[in-house]
Amino acid sequence: MSRSNRHSLAIGLTSVLVLATGCAPAWAQETDHAAHHPAAKPAASPSSPRPADPHAGHLPTSPDKSSDDHGTMNHGNMRHGAANPADSEHTGMDHSTMDHSTMDHSTMDHSGMDHSGMDHSGMDHSGMDHSGMDHASMGHQPGVSEDLPPTAEPREPIPVVTPTDRAAAFPDLDEHLMHGESINSYWALDRLEAWDADEDGTGMAWEAQGWVGSDLNRLWLRSEGERAGGSTESADVEVLYGRAIARWWDAVAGVRHDFAFGGGPSRTYAALGVIGLAPYKFEVSATAYLGESGQLGVGAEAEYEMLFTNRLIGQWLVEGEAWSKDDPAVGIGSGLSKVEAGFRLRYEFHRQFAPYVGVVWERAYGGTADLRRAASGDVDDTRIVAGVRIWF
Template sequence: MRGILLLAGVAPLLFAIPAMAQQADHSNMPGMQMPAPKKPAAKPKPRPQAKPVRRAQPKPAPSPPAVTPAAPAPTADPHAGHGMPVTRGRDMPDMQTPAAPGAPDPHAGHDMSAMPGMPGGDAATQHGTVGTALPAGNAPAPPPPSDHYADRVFPPDEMARARSALTREHGGTSTYQVMLNLAEYQVRDGRDGYRWDGEAWFGGDINRLTLKSEGEGSLGNGVDGAEVQALYSRALDAYWNLQAGVRHDFQPKPSRTYATIGIEGLAPYWFEVEGALFLSDKGDVLARAEGYYDQRITQRLILQPRVELNFAAQDVPENRIGSGLSNAELGLRLRYEIRREFAPYVGISHEWKVGDTARYARADGERTRATSFVFGIRTWF
């Protein structure tokens, strides 16, 4: 009975020994490599939730960080310098792309976080750290671009001619004007007469050649007085011109030639004003002041009051001129502008001689005062 129980206990051991031999590790045997057993796949970790970005309060813009240039690559890489920076995504904050061993990082020194669309870029723009929102400084302005840049592309001689033509056509050109402010017939008590007053000029905005002429006469007696002035006109500013030249009187006889210096321009409230001094070849000194104002009643109807005063520093008996205020004229003319360049007018004019000039007139049998009804044409082109 004991022998049967012993055999029953040993029999399982006899069957277990061959099975254990089959499960032995043979990886250390020469020439034998057994694949390692596969590990079960790890379960993916849950993605961390992106934390909300808290917008910081606006702060003074810091100075831009120094940019460190990337080291040159030892080999020619067609994609060097064109790679995008390593972006630390919000979805995978712990993942980074490792650089190849021994190769320079193409993104070193290029912080693209301030660009729109990059993490932090929109916030940086809103915080006023880029563009024209940078703080004001004392750095000098950059120099303007060099002039005549087109000379680098086109022949300089042709560009110089083009610039010269552009200057002439936009302010540097020469122009002219001829104006007859008075060209009228005078109806007087006793003897009718006529009168003219006008000027012409040629030149630019600064320098001009100016010609002036005025005179008067009586029907049946010819021209009583006539003069012509040739003047150089120089602009003092936008409203006033300084003039110098010569004046020659054809009538009355004997004729005289004068050196002339004067000024003309537009006074405040749109008064046209002119004044001049004359020094004759005989040493006589004369002066003249005149002015007028265009009072626009309608777009075509204009009322023009006008005054002219003549002075002499001494008696000039040859020309029947006395010292002081020699004569004056006050007129009022109403014109209708059919066109701006052509306007007929009617009006009244009163002239009188004073002082020694009146005494010369009475000695010659002439009247010292005269009132005239006038009509004429004001024109310019």
């Protein structure tokens, strides 16, 4: 080989070495991502020089090599959010259109990656295998809040409730605080009804009650009676003192007087009983009576109201009486005297005024039934009633 040829060859080798030395770092740091940019970069402005393409010479030479094999890629030195373009050309990369479903992350090292500038909104992770990823070095600790260390106590621990706290929350209230001292009253004509009697013409009946007083102490008045054929067959009135003994219960004590009609005598009894609201909203009244001659009687009544609408209300009623001795003068026999049951359906045009219709069944038992048979009366009776309920 001639001297001139050897000289030219030396110059060419030297140039190759210089170029290789200058490009080697960039070659080691960059990976061919040309296949991840389907759209070409916009053309540079004619007035500004075109920047050098760091990926020049790295484009694939055939379509078969257009996709990278990320399974063996090392992202340890990559900084996707680097501010200096010289550190990495991945600054501002948009991964939203990249399909990582076929990537195998099991061999990838993410310990040095900075994902602060990456957009993963469009990435498909359904096919990615994260089983080999080291989340501890990435700062991801499942189930642990980022604001608190794993072993930190709650910022505001719930204090233990002490007996002193309970006593302060539920202080003992005296009578003046528990019960109002104002005087109130309630008067109700629960039933004022009429029916068509077969033999005696029109029948009528009433039941009324009311009270006046405070929440703790009340004066009760009760009355009921019945008329048939234009004459009063029975009527009584009770005057009772009531004292609240529980949240929904009053104990009552007083006097009952039965008026004399049809030539019979009147009767007066001492009364002792309870009035209240039983569980499941049954209104209950039970009273024991002690007569002048040692006659002992018990009367009980229970009512239950069923709301079909806010104004259409059905009322169920059952009541009964029992006496210890026969008293033929007033038509009472020993044992269970009578039982009455009925259903009344009322419509409250106004809360204080409600007409109703209903059906009532009554039957006499024991000695009372015998006395009615002797007087040619009916032992049992069923009637359709219509009436009105008023309170104020």
